[in-house]
Amino acid sequence: MKTAVVVFPGSNCDQDAVKAAGAVSGGSAVTVWHKDSALPAGTDLVILPGGFSYGDYLRSGAMAANSAIMNAVIEFANKGGLVLGICNGFQILTESRLLPGALLQNDCQHFVCKPVTLRVERADLPFTLDYKKDEIVTIPIAHGEGRYYVDPEGLKVLEGEGRVAFRYCDACGNITAESNPNGALNNIAGIVNERGNVLGLMPHPERYSEDLLGGSDGAKFWTSVKKWLEGGRR
């Protein structure tokens, strides 16, 4: 499994993604500079990492969405390549229209960093094969602008097509207002594109990929992709 993590100016979770994806999958994980125009040959998974690309100037993710490497990422995605956007990476995916909607300021009006419980809504994606549907997992969030929003029509499409991959939930798996850390519509924490190869989520699976750091529920992202690739599906 070859992972390419894109580094924009201001990315700050790029090395975390390299470490987690590389260590858990046992494959290679390298960084790609935003000014590059091509992904490394043989890339299986592209990660758009968390951070503050371009200092969040203009809008979170807006400048990064227009950088040189994104043309290659979009082309890769359109051919069915796996693209995972985490936090700021999710914001970049919506800004570049690979995923619908937008991430708005948290309804509490401030940055929130803490582990949250999520309900797995889709366990059949390349990124989630090792989870079970409706499994409750704990993965941290760390963002000021993570309130998922999409227009009513778009929401109907997302829900109708089952494209919500993760929702914020309480410890028992109930989707409640109290368990929603940012006011996201329908407690949406992560969504996937129609084809199922582009996933964006606000929580950081790379942060809970080893028990020493508090939990390892995020590690299944990397084992899932590995399993999916080994199954010959690419």
Next chain:
Amino acid sequence: MNYKDAGLRESEYLSLKETLGREPNDLELRIMGVMWSEHCSYKSTRPLLKKLPKEGKYVVLGPGENAGIIDGGAGVGIAFKVESHNHPSAVAPYQGAATGVGGIIRDIIALGARPVASLDGLFFGSVNSPVHDGVVKGVGGYGNCIGVPTIGGKTYYDPTYEGNPLVNAMNIGTVKVDKIVSSQTAKPGQAVVILGSKTGRDGIAGAAFASTELKDNTKESRPSIQIGDPFVEKLLTEACLEMRDEGLFVSMQDMGAAGILSSSSEVAAKSGVGMTIDFDKVPLRAEGMEPWEIALSESQERMLLIVEDAKMPEVFRIAEKWGLDATEIGRTEEGDHYRIYWKGKIAADVPATTIGSDCPVIPWPAERPDLETRWNKEVTIDAPSDPGKALLGLLSDSNLHCKEDIYVQYDSMVQTNTVVGPGSPVCAFRVTESGRICAVSMEADPWGCELDPERATANLVARSCRVLSVAGAVPAGLTNCLNFPSPEKPKHFWVLSHSVEGMAAACKALDCPVVSGNVSLYNETSVTAILPTPLLGVVGMVEAPAILKSGSWKEGDLLFLAGLNTPTLAASVYQRHYGHDFAGRPLPFDAEKEKAFNAGALAVAQAQAAHSARPVIGGGLLTAVAKEAIDSGVGVTLDDKNYTAAELFGEGATVAVYAVPADKAEAFRSCWKNVPVEQIGVVGGESLKLGSATLATVAELNSAFRK
């Protein structure tokens, strides 16, 4: 311009005039006014600070550079320092706090270290203080964006901080010992390069501003406030570390207080070279800047590099990669002249050594305040007689209450090395280069220091070392931020002096050298002076197989108290909460007792003989037990031992509570030599019970602690 307007004292002016052999010009007066300000020169405290021990078996780099470094094992140094940004935060809370974080991060980068963790020590008048939320947002805004986790800290409340909040930012970095960068290694004939942001009119003479009391009308101080851009600092970090890896500079210095002037003259003075700086070459972002403004601007996110000519093309290449300006603004030379050119002419010419190190010390008079009256004063305690109710009241006190509302706003996990984050007695991170765990404590006790600065500061050192030992870490070095009021008042200066004496004695006795620090004086408004507030950060490597955490009780564990529980209510949260005052005398510092305790604590962690441990600090024994119960989500039944209020809620004793699995009880006991150990209860159930009496359910404790 008059020397007084430049902030110089008459004796300083005369000394300067004598050194130059002529009348200093306006620019030279302004330069010296800032460089000899308290903030830059430590002229009030230098003789005091000399008393602090600097040597120790783990010290790689002591005071004198931008931060200290201790040996983290496996060839990795742990660089750390704490610094205040109090005055700016009083005037502009968000920017003041944000640039405090940014400034200390640059100090760490200047050593060639990668910043890996931040802590913040905050002191406010109350939770409703108008600067409270702005400061918290500023700390988070900078740290979160730059991608350095804020893994711990302390927040305290006292009315004396209203109008003069304290914002102490600590940063820790890691560096391979053979890659440490110095600011003292410039040689003649090298390029002086400014890397990073353009120079503007922000933060002009902030160092001078920090060296006087706060004025009532703080709006006038606004031009002294720096504006931070963490995005640029992130780029600066990566560029500097990339240049370090490629060996592109011979020396580096961050630009903090007094900007270009301070950084360049310090490099010149410490390296023993002369220097010429051409202000016409400095990239500016404001029109019509005067030379003194360029010299003293505290525009953020700039570093000064000393580069050999042959390496300049590579410096430019890496700067361009990260989208940063890199400009040669001067040259190092033989000799001791520090010269500034402006419009082709010499605008200032002062010996580098005069700017950098020759500032005259001020021997402020000291007068002992009347401590006896404070020691003998009776405080009437109006606490509920039921210890459960008293405990619930204490847990809701802002000084003990859960600080989650604050630390949830900080990214505590980025870099994926945080092993113990905020909300625990110590925090800890994994060192990427070695895989080892480094633990960090941050402590302060302003109330104790008000009552007896020498004892309380010594005890603070002991407490800092104790919390690390309990976690299984060996204290290796200490950084301090000495926040005090004006030294010009004899009683204040006496308190400051005796606080440092206490620190020096305890650091020596416990073999915990001071490797870095910062002094912030003049912390007072027209209404009041702050309490004496030395803040300590201690760093140590975990020597045990694993860090011993708090808040991890298991049903059936035996609860032990290690150490002799003979605390005092003097300055305790209990006394302040229920007596609305504080009085009495803190306990004396007892080095032998501390050493015996720390040895036992390290042995327990080494033997992995406990599930959980918590030092007894604020709120006393019962609060420590309650916090363990809350964090573990399980109750406890304490044996009823007819505890006095002091035994339940007093502070200052050298004790900790341990949850020990029954089959390890003997191993646990055998770890302690010359330290009394006593089983005080059994973990289990859903309540905190004292004998048969239920003091509170864990849910009630949790609710008092968090809501």
